């Protein structure tokens with residue numbers, strides 16, 4: 001086992017899609033077997049930075065626990081918990097916020113990409129909360145997508161600023177960049193697959209039925225060349241299918257293309273569908289089983305929160321003393 005502490009969070013946005021699975025969650029499952037200490041948080045405090053429906057949020061939290069467990073997150077290997085159940089996150093966030101200048105946050109992606117000066121204070125400062133999430137456990141490694149690198153840099157800065165002002169306490173957390181290619185929208189292969197894509201048929205969710213998967217892949221946008229090649233630049237649609245096929249069948253892109261020899265894109269779509277359905281079926285069935293027992297999911301969260309609090313409390317205590325409380 002590698003020494004170090006891994007922390008990562010995911011917003012409770014319901015059942016994850018194929019992009020979340022291949023870009024993040026699959027890696028989370030591997031990391032829990034590689035590092036001696038691993039924490040995964042369902043970051044519900046982050047999800048109220050934009051308007052949300054309370055009932056839906058509750059459902060989404062439980063759906064996310066069910067999905068993470070079904071993907072292979074093992075609560076014996078990883079501390080799996082709901083952020084709002086560990087109040088130390090909010091407390092440390094306040095303290096770190098007082099070490100952060102306004103301009104430092106203005107150019108970060110959370111603000112630039114969203115509602116342009118119309119958003120809540122929470123949306124503006126949520127990279128500080130992210131920094132608190134990470135530093136609260138003295139985390140050393142943070143699996144992130146490229147879109148989150150600037151936010152991680154803020155966490156690194158805040159570790160340095162705190163250490164400089166109050167004495168060494170926080171290690172500087174390092175990024176574990178996901179090496180997998182971004183999965184694209186099935187309808188618009190220049191954009192990434194996303195849960196918030198308004199187009200139906202563009203996003204495959206982990207709980208999609210085999211028929212839904214088949215239909216979405218059959219309708220996916222390709223081009224007028226029928227041969228299957230891997231050329232993301234010029235043939236983004238077909239290449240996205242090859243990426244999905246390779247990742248779901250755990251084979252190389254070259255192997256995926258060679259399996260497509262002699263198939264036109266229509267026939268290849270069936271092969272891709274089979275690879276996706278084969279990989280997703282056990283996950284879908286497990287999500288359904290777990291969803292039918294919310295009490296069990298609540299129990300998993302309660303246990304996770306109590307283990308997270310055991311780690312967080314002494315760190316926050318130390319921070320408070322250093323600050324002069």
Ligand code: ADP
Pocket residue numbers: 010011013018019020021022023024144145146181182183184192193194195196
């Ligand atoms: P979304 O808004 O589409 O659900 P998020 O921005 O919440 O995605 O990202 C959650 C995690 O999933 C992040 O680690 C992100 O890098 C990863 N992710 C999201 N979409 C994709 C994608 N299309 N391909 C690969 N990884 C993705």
Ligand code: NA
Pocket residue numbers: 194
């Ligand atoms: Na997003």
